[in-house]
Amino acid sequence: MLDALMPVPFQSIIHTFTDASMLLGDRTIGARIGVAMPAQAFGPYMAFALAANDLAGVVSRAQAYSRLHTNGVASHLMVHGARATWRLTYAIEGTTDLDNHALHIIVPLIAVLREFGDRDADQIAVHIVSGYAPDARAIEAIVGSRVVPRSSAHAVSFPAAWLRRRRPAPKWAEDVSLDALPQYLQVPLPTSLVDAVRHALAGRPLEDTVDLESIAAELGRAGRTLQHGLACEGVSYRDIVRNVRIERAIQMLAESNRPIAEIAQHVGYTDQANFHRAFVAVTGATPKQHRKASRS
Known part of the structure; x- marks a missing residue:
C-alpha cells in the first residue's frame, strides 16, 4: 500500500x-x-x-x-x-x-x-x-x-x-544563476513535471545527447526521482524527448527548405530511419507527407 x-x-x-x-x-x-x-x-x-x-x-x-x-x-x-x-x-x-x-x-x-x-x-x-x-x-x-x-x-x-x-x-x-530558467521570469511556473521537462529541453540543442541526469539536475531532482515523478503522470522521459524532437522537426519542415536528413540530424537523429519511424509514430504521417501538407 x-x-x-x-x-x-x-x-x-x-x-x-x-x-x-x-x-x-x-x-x-x-x-x-x-x-x-x-x-x-x-x-x-x-x-x-x-x-x-x-x-x-x-x-x-x-x-x-x-x-x-x-x-x-x-x-x-x-x-x-x-x-x-x-x-x-x-x-x-x-x-x-x-x-x-x-x-x-x-x-x-x-x-x-x-x-x-x-x-x-x-x-x-x-x-x-x-x-x-x-x-x-x-x-x-x-x-x-x-x-x-x-x-x-x-x-x-x-x-x-x-x-x-x-x-x-x-x-x-x-x-545564483537563473539562466536555466529564463522562460519563468516572464511566465508562471509549470504545473506538472512533464511541462517542466519540456521547458528544460526547449533551451537545449537537440542534436546533442539530452541525458536524463542533466535535465534532472537542472530541475533540482535526482534522475530516479524524476523518472518516478514522470511515471506518476503517465509518461516516460524518453517519450517526452521524442515528442519535443518531432515538434521541432515539424516546425523546421514547415518553415524551411532544409533536406529532411539534415533536419533529422538537427533534432538529434543520426539515423534517418529512426527519425522516420519516430515521426510517423507521433504524427501519423511521414516527414515528406507532412511538409507537403503544410504547404498546400
Whole structure:
C-alpha cells in the first residue's frame, strides 16, 4: 500500500533521516542540516521562488515549485487572523517519524522569513509533530526560534502582515544563476513535471545527447526521482524527448527548405530511419507527407 502512495526514492530519503538520527543519537539532526543548507540550495525552482520581491510571492512560487521537486511533500499557506502558517503535507504522513526531514526544509525557510520580518525571531514558531519538550528546547537552541512539539502538522508560523512586506533582492541572488530558467521570469511556473521537462529541453540543442541526469539536475531532482515523478503522470522521459524532437522537426519542415536528413540530424537523429519511424509514430504521417501538407 505504501509503495502505491510514494515512490521508493522518497521513502529512502525519509528513512535516511530517521536512521541517521537513531545511529547518531541526535534527535536534532534535521535542524542541524537545515541550518547548514540555505533555501536556494534546494534547486533552481526554489531559487526562482525566493527571488520574488514580497513574501506572498515567495510562498506562492514555492508552493508551485514543490510539486516539481518532489511528489512526496507539498507546502500550503493558511492564514488565521493575525497569524499565517506555512504547512508541509506528506503523502506518507502518520507512518513514520518525519520531524527531522521536515526540519531540514523548515529551518532554511526561517532565514527567508527573517528577511521580511526584520530578523524578529520571536515572531516565528516552528511546529513539529513527534517531538517532545526536551527535543524542542534543543532545536530552539539551534534555530533561534520557538519550537512547538506535538503539533498537528509540520509547519512554520509567522505574522500574516509579513506576507505584504517587500524586500530588495537578497545578496545571495548575485551569486545564483537563473539562466536555466529564463522562460519563468516572464511566465508562471509549470504545473506538472512533464511541462517542466519540456521547458528544460526547449533551451537545449537537440542534436546533442539530452541525458536524463542533466535535465534532472537542472530541475533540482535526482534522475530516479524524476523518472518516478514522470511515471506518476503517465509518461516516460524518453517519450517526452521524442515528442519535443518531432515538434521541432515539424516546425523546421514547415518553415524551411532544409533536406529532411539534415533536419533529422538537427533534432538529434543520426539515423534517418529512426527519425522516420519516430515521426510517423507521433504524427501519423511521414516527414515528406507532412511538409507537403503544410504547404498546400
